[in-house]
Amino acid sequence: MSTAVQTNRRSAVPQERLAGPNFLRVLNSERIKLLSLLSTRILLLCGVVLLVGFAALQAWGIGQVTTNVQNGGATGPRAEALDTTSAVLHLPAGGVSFAQLIVGALAVLMISSEFTTGMSRATFAAVPTRWPVLAAKGVYAAVVGFVLTYVGAYIGGLVAQPILANYNLHLDMASGEVQRFMLLNAAYVAAVALMGLALGALLRNSAGAIVTLVALLFVLPIIFQLIPGDFFTEARKYLPTNAADAMFEAGSSSALNTAYLEPWQGTLVLVAYVVALLGAGFVTLRQRDV
Numbered sequence: 505m506s507t508a509v510q511t512n513r514r515s516a517v518p519q520e521r522l523a524g525p526n527f528l529r530v531l532n533s534e535r536i537k538l539l540s541l542l543s544t545r546i547l548l549l550c551g552v553v554l555l556v557g558f559a560a561l562q563a564w565g566i567g568q569v570t571t572n573v574q575n576g577g578a579t580g581p582r583a584e585a586l587d588t589t590s591a592v593l594h595l596p597a598g599g600v601s602f603a604q605l606i607v608g609a610l611a612v613l614m615i616s617s618e619f620t621t622g623m624s625r626a627t628f629a630a631v632p633t634r635w636p637v638l639a640a641k642g643v644y645a646a647v648v649g650f651v652l653t654y655v656g657a658y659i660g661g662l663v664a665q666p667i668l669a670n671y672n673l674h675l676d677m678a679s680g681e682v683q684r685f686m687l688l689n690a691a692y693v694a695a696v697a698l699m700g701l702a703l704g705a706l707l708r709n710s711a712g713a714i715v716t717l718v719a720l721l722f723v724l725p726i727i728f729q730l731i732p733g734d735f736f737t738e739a740r741k742y743l744p745t746n747a748a749d750a751m752f753e754a755g756s757s758s759a760l761n762t763a764y765l766e767p768w769q770g771t772l773v774l775v776a777y778v779v780a781l782l783g784a785g786f787v788t789l790r791q792r793d794v
């Protein structure tokens with residue numbers, strides 16, 4: 505009898521060691537939470553459709569303006585300002601300005617919805633240290649943002665190619681300039697997703713976090729542009745969207761607008777936003793009750 509008891513104790517030890525939460529198990533748990541919801545799939549599909557639709561629409565618009573210019577039917581600032589080569593190269597990622605809202609909102613809901621529904625109690629009871637939960641959500645938020653943007657932009661470029669061909673324009677999806685711009689846009693949307701996740705952890709309210717993210721990305725740049733003064737002109741450079749515009753020039757041969765930072769400076773500013781918000785979100789997550 506004693507031998508059987510000892511054998512059962514020995515066999516129970518490895519199971520007890522494996523029973524506790526680890527980061528891989530938290531990752532798997534967050535994957536199930538993210539992909540099991542129908543709303544997540546709908547948002548991801550809408551993001552891809554938006555990127556593809558904007559690429560096709562811009563291809564048609566560039567073709568129309570180019571045709572009018574060639575026929576002498578378009579004059580004025582719009583015709584003079586059109587840089588066909590640059591416009592075509594940047595075309596696949598033309599819908600990123602709107603797709604980032606979908607990804608950012610999804611990242612907010614990844615954590616704020618748990619506080620709304622009360623699931624956070626079960627989550628943090630299973631993972632008392634809490635940081636693996638935020639880290640796992642951050643991994644999926646960044647990966648989803650990056651992959652969705654790149655895949656959507658690539659499909660959009662493929663859809664735009666036959667439209668551009670009707671106007672004797674060419675888009676080479678394999679060119680280094682196009683790939684560089686797509687990858688940088690995908691990295692930017694991944695950063696927006698992490699900022700949305702951090703705001704969701706900070707505010708624990710879906711509507712409040714999404715509105716704050718929209719204000720940070722869209723409202724503040726407009727306000728800073730409307731208010732005169734050297735301070736606001738200089739401060740506008742350090743907003744996330746303007747920092748991203750500077751980052752997009754990394755590796756480009758074109759001259760950088762003086763309204764933006766250097767590419768490496770813009771990249772550091774964007775990283776600083778992500779790190780600061782995630783750090784604040786983690787501190788809040790650790791200190792506040794669920």
